[in-house]
Amino acid sequence: MWLRRQGCLRPAGCGVEELRRRRREREAALRKARREQQLISKRLLRDDAPEEGEGGCVAVILGQAEIQQFLQLAQRGTEEKERGRALVSLRRGLQHPETQQTFIWLEGSMRTLVGLLTSNQALLQLEAARCLHELSHSEQSAVAEACLPATSYLLTYLSGHSSDFIELCLYTLGNLIVESEAVRRQLLPQGIVPALAACVQSPHVTVLEALGYALSQLLQAKEAPEKIIPSVLGSTLPQHMLQLLQPGPKLNFGVAVEFAWCLHYITCSQVNNALLITHGALSTLGLLLLDLAGAVQRTEDAGLELLACPVLRCLSNLLTEAAVGAVGEQMQLRDERVVAALFILLQFFLQKQPSLLPEGLWLLNNLTANSPSFCTSLLSLDLIEPLLQLLPVSNVVSVLVLTVLCNVAEKGPAYCQHLWPGPLLCSLLGTLAFSDTEVVGQSLELLQLLFLYRPEAAQAFLQQSGLQALERHEKEAQLQDRVHALQQTALHR
Numbered sequence: 424m425w426l427r428r429q430g431c432l433r434p435a436g437c438g439v440e441e442l443r444r445r446r447r448e449r450e451a452a453l454r455k456a457r458r459e460q461q462l463i464s465k466r467l468l469r470d471d472a473p474e475e476g477e478g479g480c481v482a483v484i485l486g487q488a489e490i491q492q493f494l495q496l497a498q499r500g501t502e503e504k505e506r507g508r509a510l511v512s513l514r515r516g517l518q519h520p521e522t523q524q525t526f527i528w529l530e531g532s533m534r535t536l537v538g539l540l541t542s543n544q545a546l547l548q549l550e551a552a553r554c555l556h557e558l559s560h561s562e563q564s565a566v567a568e569a570c571l572p573a574t575s576y577l578l579t580y581l582s583g584h585s586s587d588f589i590e591l592c593l594y595t596l597g598n599l600i601v602e603s604e605a606v607r608r609q610l611l612p613q614g615i616v617p618a619l620a621a622c623v624q625s626p627h628v629t630v631l632e633a634l635g636y637a638l639s640q641l642l643q644a645k646e647a648p649e650k651i652i653p654s655v656l657g658s659t660l661p662q663h664m665l666q667l668l669q670p671g672p673k674l675n676f677g678v679a680v681e682f683a684w685c686l687h688y689i690t691c692s693q694v695n696n697a698l699l700i701t702h703g704a705l706s707t708l709g710l711l712l713l714d715l716a717g718a719v720q721r722t723e724d725a726g727l728e729l730l731a732c733p734v735l736r737c738l739s740n741l742l743t744e745a746a747v748g749a750v751g752e753q754m755q756l757r758d759e760r761v762v763a764a765l766f767i768l769l770q771f772f773l774q775k776q777p778s779l780l781p782e783g784l785w786l787l788n789n790l791t792a793n794s795p796s797f798c799t800s801l802l803s804l805d806l807i808e809p810l811l812q813l814l815p816v817s818n819v820v821s822v823l824v825l826t827v828l829c830n831v832a833e834k835g836p837a838y839c840q841h842l843w844p845g846p847l848l849c850s851l852l853g854t855l856a857f858s859d860t861e862v863v864g865q866s867l868e869l870l871q872l873l874f875l876y877r878p879e880a881a882q883a884f885l886q887q888s889g890l891q892a893l894e895r896h897e898k899e900a901q902l903q904d905r906v907h908a909l910q911q912t913a914l915h916r
Contacts, residue, residue, distance in 0.1 A: 465559075465560050465597075465598045465601065465602075466560075466594050466597065466598065466636055467556070467557075467560045467594075468556060468590070468591060468594055483515075483516060483519075484516065484519045484521045484522050485513070485516035485517075485519075485522045485525065485526075486525065487525055487529055489516070490513065490516070490522070490525060490526055490529055490532060491529070491532075493509045493510070493512050493513040493516075494509075494513065494532060494535045494536070496509035497509040497510045497513070497535075497539055497547065497550075497551075498535055498538070498539065503544055503546055503547070504546075506544075506546075506547055507546045507547060507550050510539065510547065510550035510551060510553075510554060511550060513554055514550065514553050514554045514557055517554055517557040517558060518557055520561065520562075520563070523557075523558055523561050523563070523566050524563070524566070526558070527558075527565065527566055527569035533569055533570070533572055533573070534572070536551055536554055536555065536573070537551075537572050537573050537576065539551040540552060540555065540573060540576055541576055545585075548588070549587075549588060549591075552577070552580075552588065552591050552592065552595065553591065555570055555573050555577070555595055556591055556594065556595045556598075558570055559594075559595045559596075559598035559599045559602075560598055561602075562602075564602055564603055567598075567599050567602035567603040567606060568603050568605050568606070570599055570606070571603075571605060571606060571609060574596065574599060574606055574609060574610055575609070575610075575613055577592045577595055577596050578592075578596065578610060578613055578614070578615060578618055580592050581593065581618045581619075581621070581622055582618070582621065586625070586627040586629060586630050587629075589622065589625070589627075589630050589633075590627075590629045590630050590633040593622070593630070593633035593634055593636070593637045594633050594636060594637070596610070596615075596637050597633070597636045597637035597639075597640040597641075598640070600637065600640045600641050600644070601640040601643060601644075604644070604645075604646075607641070607644055607646070607651075611650060611651070611654075615641070616641075616651070616654040616655055616658055616660075617658065619634060619637065619638055619641075619660065620658040620659050620660050620663075622634045623659070623660060623663040623664075623667075624663070628675050628677070628678060631667065631675070631678045631681075632675075632677045632678050632681055634681075635678060635680075635681025635682045635684070635685055636681050638655075638660070638681075638682075638685050639681060639684045639685045639688060642655070642685055642688035642689060642692075643688055647688070647692060648692040648693075648694055652688075652689055652692050652694045653694060653695075655689065656689070656694065656695050656698055656699075661689075661698070661699060661702055661704075662702055664682045664685060664686060665686075665699075665702055665703060665704060665707045667679065667682050668682060668683060668686075668707055668708065668711055669707060669710070669711075670710050670711050670713075670714035674714075676726075676730065679711075679730055680729050680730050680733070683730055683733035683734055683737065684733045686699070686704070686708075686733065686737045687733040687736045687737050687740075690736070690737050690740035690741055691736075691740060693740075693744075696740065696741055696743075696744040697744055699741065700741060700744060704737070704741055705738070705741055705742075708734055708737055708738050708741070709738065709761060711730075711734055712734055712735075712738065712761065712764050712765070712768075713760060713761075713764045715727060715730065715731050715734065715764075715768065716763075716764035716765075716767040716768055717764075719767060719768065719771040720767060727771075728771075728772070728775065728776045728779055731768055731772075731779065731782075732779055732782055735768075735779075735782040735783055735785070735786050736782060736785075738786050738789075739782075739785050739786045739789050742786070742789040742790065743789060759800045759803070759804060761790065761797070761800075762787075762790070762797060762800040762801055762804060762806065763804060765783055765786060765787055765790075766804075766806055766809060768783050769783045769784070769809075769813070770809075773813070773816070777816060777817075780813065780816060780817075780820050781819050781820060781823055784813075784820065784823035784824060784827065785823060787801075787823075787827050788823060788826050788827050788830065791827055791830040791831060792830050795834050795838075798830060798831045798834050798838060799838075801827075801831060802831070802838065802841040807828075807831075807841070807842065807845065807846075807847070808845075808846055810824055810827065810828070811824070811846055811847065811850045814850060814853070814854060818857065818859040818861065818862050821854060821857070821859075821862045821865075822859075822861050822862055822865050825854065825862070825865040825866055825868075825869055826865060828842070828847070828869050829865070829868055829869050829872060832869060832872035832873055832876070833872050835876060836876040836877065838876075839872070839873055839876040839877045839880075840877070842873060842877075843873060843877055843880045843883070844883075847873070848880065848883060848884050851866050851869065851870060851884075852884075854866040855867075870884070
């Protein structure tokens with residue numbers, strides 16, 4: 424996730440503007456690394472309950488003859504239930520990669536399956552769609568491309584009346600979209616974005632969650648910034664996504680998670696984040712951040728980080744686009760509430776999910792980078808010491824903590840008065856001893872800003888570092904004396 428940045432020693436004559444320029448360059452590199460990081464997965468809907476007449480039999484690998492037998496029975500059987508059971512058996516066999524490969528290379532197999540998908544019998548349609556869903560879960564791109572003849576029908580069925588069938592079609596399309604560029608090339612001109620936009624008005628939670636998944640898969644495509652995201656932003660999807668992320672009793676956690684990731688992929692593209700801001704994205708996500716902070720105080724549920732992560736990332740990305748003076752107004756929140764909520768989440772991550780600490784700190788960095796009011800909130804809430812306590816977690820966390828402190832220090836003498844006297848110098852003595860050059864370089868940058876605005880801190884730092892050196896030497900001398908005494912004792916035995 425994080426791109427390592429080259430650390431360097433800062434020349435003594437380096438001014439504040441130069442420090443800001445360097446930090447902006449490093450932050451731009453970090454944002455680029457974050458945009459390049461993608462999360463691709465597939466979903467599998469599978470009812471493990473035994474179907475009627477099957478006796479709960481275990482799925483087996485099917486050969487060509489067996490596949491042909493089941494397809495013929497499904498196509499020409501005398502009873503609908505018998506035909507449906509044949510497709511159930513085929514579906515179970517398609518759970519195996521070996522059967523999938525055999526199926527796609529068997530002449531006429533996909534044509535027959537698509538014919539059953541488009542039949543006028545609901546049971547056969549559903550079981551044929553389930554077979555396609557098993558195929559869509561394959562990790563082989565050849566299997567996904569073999570399903571191409573069915574994709575246009577799956578798209579058409581999104582306008583149907585059965586919520587279960589629509590959900591199945593959405594998950595199947597989502598799996599195929601992420602695997603095959605050929606599938607995306609076919610679906611885009613056929614109107615997949617308008618079709619998805621129509622689904623967002625469904626009253627069914629299961630459909631909305633499946634829609635969020637399919638859309639997130641589409642937004643992760645390498646061609647998304649040029650060919651997909653502009654169409655999504657031009658539709659009604661952004662407004663509906665933000666409505667589904669509004670905190671309140673109607674907020675559904677699963678739906679919110681899916682659409683928060685959709686927003687994350689859109690903001691990472693930087694295609695038109697200003698449009699999202701005009702739709703109230705900062706305000707909605709800011710309120711959701713407060714809601715999440717309240718939720719982690721009320722519950723021990725570790726699943727909350729699934730929503731917290733994309734929300735933090737979206738806010739971080741949007742804040743890079745927002746006008747400096749308008750951030751607080753656009754978020755429609757008091758600075759203290761945002762900062763306090765963020766620190767509640769940081770403490771939650773520290774205990775439950777330390778890997779997400781960088782996400783919260785990256786947002787804190789973007790909040791404080793150009794906003795004196797957020798820096799003031801950090802100081803007025805006495806959060807410098809809790810921030811310093813995060814330094815030992817990891818080198819990545821240390822760099823971000825030090826960067827936030829640099830944001831505060833560069834605001835001038837009044838802000839540096841709150842940084843020193845205090846525990847900061849002692850902590851910096853510790854980080855200067857780190858082996859990571861980036862941590863050391865950021866520590867030196869913070870010291871330079873502090874000494875620039877509080878020259879008397881330099882003398883205190885030298886005295887404190889000298890005292891620590893003396894204490895270290897004393898401990899080493901005491902250790903040597905003890906070792907010498909032990910050696911003498913051993914000699915006289």
